[in-house]
Amino acid sequence: xxxxxxxxxxxxxxxxxxxxxxxxxxxxxxxxxxxxxxxxxxxxxxxxxxxxxxxxxxxxxxxxxxxxxxxxxxxxxxxxxxxxxxxxxxxxxxxxxxxxxxxxxxxxxxxxxxxxxxxxxxx
Numbered sequence: 001x002x003x004x005x006x007x008x009x010x011x012x013x014x015x016x017x018x019x020x021x022x023x024x025x026x027x028x029x030x031x032x033x034x035x036x037x038x039x040x041x042x043x044x045x046x047x048x049x050x051x052x053x054x055x056x057x058x059x060x061x062x063x064x065x066x067x068x069x070x071x072x073x074x075x076x077x078x079x080x081x082x083x084x085x086x087x088x089x090x091x092x093x094x095x096x097x098x099x100x101x102x103x104x105x106x107x108x109x110x111x112x113x114x115x116x117x118x119x120x121x122x123x
Contacts, residue, residue: 001014001029001032001033002033003052003053003056004017004052005033006067006070006071007071007074007075007087008071008074008075008087009087011026011029012026013087013091014029015029016091017048017052017090017091017098018039018045018048018049019042019044019045019048019094019095020039020040020045023040024039024040044095047095048095048098051095051098051099051101051102052098054102054106054109055086055098055101055102055105055106056070057106058102058105058106058109059073059074059105061106062105073086073105074086074087075087078104080100080104081100081101081104086101086104086105089101
């Protein structure tokens with residue numbers, strides 16, 4: 001949750017990004033942020049969290065001395081994402097958008113996926 005907060009994403013959008021629209025109400029987000037409640041257990045939610053963590057890690061690797069630069073990157077239009085910001089791509093395309101963003105920011109992860117002959121765009 002803190003990562004999404006750092007990227008400037010509001011509670012409604014965070015719930016959508018996590019795929020938790022059926023499980024979490026915006027007013028309950030504080031409980032999740034404070035660790036009072038765990039996210040619902042599902043393969044989809046776990047995959048989304050893994051992509052968020054992977055994107056955050058890649059941004060930290062790209063901007064090790066300037067963490068705010070990663071948040072800025074998430075809000076800048078990107079030609080590889082059809083002129084959308086990474087946040088817009090994730091919100092509009094869901095899990096597929098997360099994979100697109102992760103592939104864009106983390107070429108090593110994308111290479112590893114290609115090496116396994118897995119079509120990363122289908123996740």
